[in-house]
Amino acid sequence: MGRIALKDIRKSFGGVEVIHGIDLDVEEGELVVFVGPSGCGKSTLLRLIAGLDRPTSGAIEIDGKDVTRVNAADRGLAMVFQSYALYPHMTVRQNLSFGLENTRMAKTEITARIDDAGRMLEIGELMERRPTQLSGGQRQRVAIGRAIVREPSAFLLDEPLSNLDAELRVTMRAELAQLHDRLKTTMIYVTHDQVEAMTLADRIVVLRKGVIEQVDTPLGLYNTPANLFVAGFIGAPNMNFFETTAQGGHAELPGGLTVKAPGDGKITVGIRPQHLRLADDGEEALEGIVTLVEALGAETVVHARAVDGTGMVTVLSGQPGLHIGEPVRVALDHAQIHLFDADGQRIIPASG
Ligand SMILES: Nc1ncnc2c1ncn2[C@@H]1O[C@H](COP(=O)(O)OP(=O)(O)O)[C@@H](O)[C@H]1O
Ligand SMILES: [Mg+2]
16 A cells, blocks of 8 residues: 556646656655755645646556546545644644544544554644644644544655754654654655755655656665766765866866776766865875865864865864865775766766
């Protein structure tokens, strides 16, 4: 239960297409995260799956059954929104039972489900309160509880934690991961926050301008980004990019450092800030001038301008004692570089 398939889904609003042919298979019990910049179509896609909106073309299947024309209420899914969407004049208990009471479910079953959800989400003590008497985190728990009591075949969550402060967001993120582990119900989770995506997902779908850029596990995306967009989007601080030219099996970086690069022509060399370190004396290095130092204690984020003007960021462990305006020389781990062709697509090295 909870297998979801999208087949060449397209969606236009007023003649403008915003979803450009999405194919995706979500497996039973999987936690899939849709991530991408604001406006890339995450909410639109989720609403199409929920049945709150109809695709312009293409098909949606749940457990092998075509539900493209099936009403939202009959898809067996539950959606949780950023805005919580609780009924303000109802108590927590009434918010949870609303929707179940319209079905033919027995009162004892409804009570049992609400008690279960109350225990699971630790909101049992709050049942007689109204939403205005709850904190933001408690409201979001109730919104999730309302989805849980319906025992859906899948949960659809649209930026459910975005209204919470940073600390609470981290706590709730962990709770959601534990909840998924306990329920083992399919979840599709939408966020613009790549850290949230990395920490929660079994698989991440990276969206940009209504198309899928890449689908992979969090570490799959981190280790082998398919293109420049994914490389720049996943990982913090952002990957460093150096535009250069491959020639005779090599490419040169600012400062004269060379890396292995197959083919001939324009390429981009990507290096994560964590894969750069201070160079030893006499070692081949990227050279630049320090423009900003962020000392975090355990590590130091050093921003620099390379000799050709390219900005670069290095995450150094400890407290290297660098200052703005000083020259800096950094060496790289050659096994950890990423190469992209002139179209921004990952280059697979010919060998090794
Ligand atoms: N009801 C609508 N009418 C017209 N345009 C819309 C509507 N809903 C979304 N869009 C447009 O579709 C694109 C994707 O929006 P959305 O799915 O909300 O993005 P995201 O959730 O990734 O921020 C945006 O360009 C947005 O303006
Ligand atoms: Mg959205």
